[in-house]
Amino acid sequence: MRRTIHQKKESKFLKVICPKCKNEQIIFNKASTKVKCLVCGNILAENTGGKSIIKAKIVKVLG
Ligand SMILES: [Zn+2]
Numbered sequence: 001m002r003r004t005i006h007q008k009k010e011s012k013f014l015k016v017i018c019p020k021c022k023n024e025q026i027i028f029n030k031a032s033t034k035v036k037c038l039v040c041g042n043i044l045a046e047n048t049g050g051k052s053i054i055k056a057k058i059v060k061v062l063g
Helices: none
Strands: 013-017 024-028 043-048 051-054 057-062
Touching: 024 043
Parallel strands: none
Antiparallel strands: 013 024, 013 057, 043 051
């Protein structure tokens, strides 16, 4: 089953796990640029047409 993360219009910080190296990282859900994993450089989130697309696994929503 596929779960969709509903993104509200609020800005939030997300705790994600890099699918490549399992590094935990806090990212901003309204990032306007690409967010890379600090360990392996894998792209965790990117912005396409004004929308942030989270490519990592979200483990927790903060705030
Ligand atoms: Zn990584």
